[in-house]
Amino acid sequence: MAENVAKKAHAIMISMPYQGHITPFVSLALKLASKGITITFVHLESVHHKLSKASHKADLFADATESGLDIRYATISDGFPLHHDRDLHPEKYWTTLLQIFPSYVDDFVGKLIRSDPQSLHFLVADTVYIWPAAIARNYNLINVSFYTSPALVFSLLYHLDLLRERGHFLRKDETAEIDYVPGVGSMKIRDLMTSLSKSSDITGNSLYKAFEEVKKADFILHNTVEELESDTLSALNKYQPNYAIGPINLSEASSVAVGRSLHAEVDLTKWLGSKPAGSVLYVSFGSVVQTSKEVIGEIAHGLRLSEVNFIWVARAHLTASGDSNVLPDGFVEEVGDRGLIVPWCDQISVLSDPAVGGYLTHCGWNSVVESMWCGIPMICFPVTYDQPTVRKLVVSDWEIGIDLGDAATVDREGVAEKVRNLMSGGASEKMRKEAAKVKQMVRGAVEADGSSSVNNFNRFIVDLKNKLCIN
Template identity: 85%
Template sequence: MAEKQKKAHAIMISMPYQGHITPFVSLALNLASKGIAITFVHLESVHHKLSKPHHKPDLFSDARQSGLDIRYATISDGFPLDYDRDLRPELYWTALLQTLPSYVDEFVGNVIRSDPHSLHFLIADTVYVWPAAVARKYNLLNVAFWTSPALVFSLLYHLDLLKERGHFLREDDEAEIDYVPGVGSLRIRDLMSSLSKRGDVTGNYLFKAFQEVKKADFVLHNTVEEVESDTLSALNRYQPTYAVGPIGFSGTSNVAVSKSLHAEVDITKWLGSKPAGSVLYVSFGSVVQTSKGVIGEIAHGLRLSEVNFIWVARAHLTASGDADVLPAGFVEEVEDRGLIVPWCDQISVLSDPAVGGFLTHCGWNSVVESMWCGVPMICFPVTYDQPTNRKLVVNDWEIGIDLGDAATLDREGVAEKIRILMSGDASERFRREAGKVKQMVRDAVEADGSSVNNFHRFVIDLDKKLRST
């Protein structure tokens, strides 16, 4: 078979968390719409959770019927299917990083042997440490997909600098960091938890992962060039870098694929009964856990604020694992203006005219979706990249307000911040700035927008390199 007739084939593997799965699925659809074959790999545990609410044995069956070449496969993570991976997410994550590489190695080898006529390449989550070794073993091009902002990537990429300057694992420090290429000034409190907290198990692991990502052939970022231009420009000096976000709103494929790990409650009717801009949406994402005390202060703050709200109070919201974490009597007291649900379609909620603000943990998917909808935010980061995402929202883009942290949180302060965001002069300013960011983000995925052009450039560059190696 002539080289030019061989089809490019991506083997895609994401981290098994909602914030990673969602952009990975969207990237797969976008690549398939460009004629690239995809083998999308889920962990068996993720497939089990996805198939339960959506009742589909193959998550990409509709995509294939529409003509996209997306194959679907599952691999084990080494744990029994009934093991509760959400109860202690950091413990599971640590163990996963040790058990998964051997399963991936075996799977990739089997795929290549079963299809020797395709031009295989790897697209893996940047936080994994094994992609470079697997790519080298099987002579594959290695594409790293980063699902958080470029700022976080750059800080992790330059961990050696942070260590040299003594800014790695320095807690409660307002020291200024102003030496990272392409990154403006920030403080220790703006760093990811894995870089600023002693005892966080992920710091040294991420250092190793980012030593490995420097060996990638290409790096894709789920961000927008216009909102992180200096950082992306600096990173592009090291290796080919492409801002292709927000990937979930980009591309030509209109195929719906199940992404949510939880069954969703339809709250359209409830939102329809509320005035425009009057509802605060509250969600801490799909993974992070906080304390019952924090939940209590936020609940009382919502009560004192007297605003309408929707609160996603999912299972395992606290590390205690308690099914009922809300204060006694809270639900009854706010039932005329508050709706408590276990999960919902976040983008449809943020898109609703009734929603005027978002109290968020600042996970990147949540931030991007809020930007897309022009909804200003109240930021309460808990862990991972969330403190750095808050810095972007509050300080750089000025589309949100900082709620503080668990140590300083109190109900009166929560109520005051809610009122500031939802009404008055400051609210108008936040909404105006959020509208500007919304326009930039949406322009990026229009025809001839920066993300569309970057994605097209990546596909061309990828094809050239595949056929030259």
């Protein structure tokens, strides 16, 4: 133990290669480094290529290093050439990544530890990877698991055995109630993650393995707010140490300039400045999910019928067909200056703008957190992964959004009606009041010493150093 006193904690951090994971992971790295911990932050080479192209920086953490933070930056191969299109067939890519990537990580971690024997290394890896526990065991590392989605989703996946025992692993009856998961209130089968819908689903099977492995983690960090999910987090703490430290990507440490956007961002300040306060609906389906051209068409026609101002982030690969022109013919010309179509933007900047009054979202957790941070009510259109479960939180638990339905039921008249209802209709005033309350809660969690996420993060640092035997 005496030998370890002079050694420094050194985190090896590896996130999933998707925007919703990268953003909070980068912020966590900055937060850990601000506590005097050395960081080696590892991106996939393909992710680095996108990030550096969008930010025009080779070393994404150069500004953080210049500010005095000890962050080393490294890249690692995923086994594919850079020109391989990983977005076109995401499930096929993920399947292959599961099979070949762990050996690359193992090799990288081994070389890093051997090159720096004076540090006390520990692993900070994404919860949804299946390999962290094995690699931590191979190198006798403390294993910190970071979950970037809400605690409700984590708990459901953590208790998959219960769902299987009750026959709810396969979503046969969408109206059936689930009321037996510790710390989780009653919910319907339709609110479960789409990856639990069929036994052959690669994502569902990999998540089952990942959440069996996470039960071996030393610490679990959550990018959520304790006050929003207190019952769920309290139940999880009976099994392992869990710490709600969110929204980590909006905490003070995250203000350090680091390239974290996978796409070049369009500046929308001038256009937003020309619109009245609260009059603009922001529309985005995130960086990964895909839907059909027919669904995109119905949403487009609904926006046209609503006569509401809108910004729509219509990125590449928005549909599974890979068609770059997914909007209806004549749509852009017909909506004129009332609508703005862009490939990507700084989302938190847009949501913070006074002109924005609502968000039509796929319910990715980062997007929902940023919307809550800005007090913006939502229209929820979940597509896949954990998005139906996040919708349940937004619509049923927190009452800060309305449900648009799903791909099978969405139609232009319904879209127009719900857009008008959110922006200026009967549901608007109540939701805005609730959104203001949630905004205060989310901001309060990270903005002052003594607040819940600040306290939880400080408690984690103390517990981590005790386990590393650092005074």
